[in-house]
Amino acid sequence: MGSATLSTSTPIASLQRTTGILLISAVAALMLCAPLLVYPLFLIKILCFVLFAAAFNLVLGYAGLLSFGHAAFFGGGAYIAAHAAKVWHLPFELAILAGTAFAAMIGLAFGALAIRRHGIYFAMITLALAQMVYFLAVQMPFTGGEDGIQAVPRGYLLGTVDLSNITAMYYTVLGGVAIGLLIIWRAVNSPFGHVLSAIRENEVRVTSLGLKPDQYKLIAFTLSAALSGFAGALKAIAFQLASLVDVTWHMSGEVILMTLLGGMGTLIGPIVGASIVVGLEHFLATSGLPITFIIGLFFVVCVMMFRRGLFGELKALLERPKS
Amino acid sequence: MTEIFGVPVAVLLGQLLLGLINGSFYALLSLGLAIIFGMLNVINFAHGAFYMLGGFAAWFLLSRLGLGYWGTLLAAPIMVGALGVLVERLLLKRLYRMDHLYSLLLTFGIALMVEGLFRHIFGSAGMPYPVPPSLTGGINLGFIFLPLYRGWVIVISLVICILTWLAIERTKLGAYLRAATENPALVQAFGINVPLLLTLTYAFCVGLAGFAGALAAPLYQVSPGMGSSIIIVVFAVVVIGGMGSIGGAIVTALGLGIIEGLTKTFYPAASSIAVFVVMVLVILIRPSGLFNREA
Numbered sequence: 001m002g003s004a005t006l007s008t009s010t011p012i013a014s015l016q017r018t019t020g021i022l023l024i025s026a027v028a029a030l031m032l033c034a035p036l037l038v039y040p041l042f043l044i045k046i047l048c049f050v051l052f053a054a055a056f057n058l059v060l061g062y063a064g065l066l067s068f069g070h071a072a073f074f075g076g077g078a079y080i081a082a083h084a085a086k087v088w089h090l091p092f093e094l095a096i097l098a099g100t101a102f103a104a105m106i107g108l109a110f111g112a113l114a115i116r117r118h119g120i121y122f123a124m125i126t127l128a129l130a131q132m133v134y135f136l137a138v139q140m141p142f143t144g145g146e147d148g149i150q151a152v153p154r155g156y157l158l159g160t161v162d163l164s165n166i167t168a169m170y171y172t173v174l175g176g177v178a179i180g181l182l183i184i185w186r187a188v189n190s191p192f193g194h195v196l197s198a199i200r201e202n203e204v205r206v207t208s209l210g211l212k213p214d215q216y217k218l219i220a221f222t223l224s225a226a227l228s229g230f231a232g233a234l235k236a237i238a239f240q241l242a243s244l245v246d247v248t249w250h251m252s253g254e255v256i257l258m259t260l261l262g263g264m265g266t267l268i269g270p271i272v273g274a275s276i277v278v279g280l281e282h283f284l285a286t287s288g289l290p291i292t293f294i295i296g297l298f299f300v301v302c303v304m305m306f307r308r309g310l311f312g313e314l315k316a317l318l319e320r321p322k323s
Numbered sequence: 324m325t326e327i328f329g330v331p332v333a334v335l336l337g338q339l340l341l342g343l344i345n346g347s348f349y350a351l352l353s354l355g356l357a358i359i360f361g362m363l364n365v366i367n368f369a370h371g372a373f374y375m376l377g378g379f380a381a382w383f384l385l386s387r388l389g390l391g392y393w394g395t396l397l398a399a400p401i402m403v404g405a406l407g408v409l410v411e412r413l414l415l416k417r418l419y420r421m422d423h424l425y426s427l428l429l430t431f432g433i434a435l436m437v438e439g440l441f442r443h444i445f446g447s448a449g450m451p452y453p454v455p456p457s458l459t460g461g462i463n464l465g466f467i468f469l470p471l472y473r474g475w476v477i478v479i480s481l482v483i484c485i486l487t488w489l490a491i492e493r494t495k496l497g498a499y500l501r502a503a504t505e506n507p508a509l510v511q512a513f514g515i516n517v518p519l520l521l522t523l524t525y526a527f528c529v530g531l532a533g534f535a536g537a538l539a540a541p542l543y544q545v546s547p548g549m550g551s552s553i554i555i556v557v558f559a560v561v562v563i564g565g566m567g568s569i570g571g572a573i574v575t576a577l578g579l580g581i582i583e584g585l586t587k588t589f590y591p592a593a594s595s596i597a598v599f600v601v602m603v604l605v606i607l608i609r610p611s612g613l614f615n616r617e618a
């Protein structure tokens with residue numbers, strides 16, 4: 001972390017930028033062709049978690065806040081979107097928007113509460129608040145308890161494209177996730193993003209510059225919550241299901257693992273991490289092995305052996321001989 | 324005078340008793356969490372897992388090896404404590420110099436591993452665990468019938484909490500511990516083995532969680548999920564009380580158990596979120612926690 005390179009105009013930096021653009025183009029091309037090769041619903045799942053992890057990374061990797069309650073936003077967005085589509089009969093876009101708006105609202109409330117305490121307390125408060133959302137989801141009638149909200153209609157994109165077609169659904173989710181990632185990329189590379197990183201490195205100094213760190217943290221937290229809710233809403237509509245799984249503390253932990261495994265504080269890390277974890281779970285689901293145990297093992301190995309994550313370690317390895 | 328706000332007094336007292344029992348377990352766990360945080364600067368997410376392991380150790384020793392209740396109550400915490408020594412020496416120790424975040428994530432991973440493994444082996448269902456013959460039955464206190472085992476749980480939890488508090492505040496060992504919290508390098512320079520002190524502290528607190536698990540076994544069934552469901556509530560308790568004071572942790576834990584019991588009597592639907600609501604109120608009114616000196 002904190003390997004900020006000031007020299008943006010050096011040959012190495014421009015080389016990096018060209019590589020970056022090439023890489024993004026390659027991934028974009030791959031994602032456009034992917035449904036021909038892989039089961040689209042599986043790809044949709046990966047995409048939703050990619051956005052979720054990237055949104056979470058905005059808080060952990062850039063602002064340095066460990067939230068242990070992001071499942072509340074992901075699952076909350078999923079429940080509201082599913083309810084809006086199924087019971088209120090809202091069109092696809094408005095259902096997604098409702099889920100996102102709800103996540104942003106509780107994100108604002110949770111953030112405002114949790115930011116009053118620092119460090120380790122922040123993690124515990126977010127965890128407890130998210131657990132409250134979980135208990136509410138268990139008890140409130142509209143969530144359907146253990147069954148969740150099932151058979152959610154997918155509807156039509158812009159009133160024309162039938163999303164019950166899986167390929168259409170895939171490209172819609174791909175577009176949505178791309179927009180989400182773009183927002184994160186913009187936020188991180190803006191003055192706002194630089195202030196966030198500065199808060200992570202030295203909050204006192206940021207205060208001494210006349211800025212209010214708490215405001216920045218709250219904006220970042222709310223944005224992260226909104227995008228997590230957006231990811232959850234997309235997943236609920238695409239899978240036609242919102243269930244308790246999305247609001248458990250396991251889910252909050254899983255998104256931490258995705259970010260940690262890929263490399264927090266990098267834009268690509270969470271994308272790599274989410275793909276690996278979802279892929280791993282997909283593979284393990286049929287193997288009969290205890291998934292939770294293996295996820296826990298990944299956590300321990302990550303924390304003990306490579307704290308910078310796969311992408312972070314790779315980046316460090318590539319940068320070492322040149323500097 | 325047999326009803327308060329439409330609730331029979333006997334029911335109210337019964338729920339208060341249950342609340343006090345829950346509070347006793349919260350106290351045993353939050354006490355350990357607070358000491359570990361104070362000494363090691365670690366938030367031990369695995370505390371719930373060790374609580375669950377205590378329950379399973381007791382169940383295993385009783386049903387498979389035929390050890391009696393009192394034997395299991397002694398052996399289970401020792402087993403859990405020994406496991407704690409391994410975790411501290413092999414893993415946690417290497418993370419002391421890093422951000423708190425990593426030790427939290429490590430213990431979170433350990434908690435997932437333990438819970439995942441036990442869920443895989445035992446399923447989600449609970450294992451029944453009998454109340455020991457010497458503690459079956461109850462006594463009539465005039466206003467309420469007190470099952471003997473429940474009374475025992477409250478008494479022994481309080482005794483252990485107070486003894487631990489005294490040991491830290493009033494004994495020489497406790498003085499070493501407090502000094503090592505303030506300035507480990509200086510205490511080390513005086514010839515005290517600080518790393519050993521840290522290992523023992525972790526093992527003791529984790530053993531305390533194991534003891535709570537063994538104590539809880541006859542009241543709640545022993546199940547793989549029992550640890551994670553209690554640890555999040557205990558975290559809320561710790562946020563409310565603040566980790567600065569051990570006495571504060573004990574008082575907060577018992578108080579919240581009682582509040583939970585009262586909610587269960589008057590508005591059952593909200594009982595599972597009562598502690599969290601209290602937490603929100605405390606953060607709003609007194610952000611640094613009830614017993615904390617600093618944020």
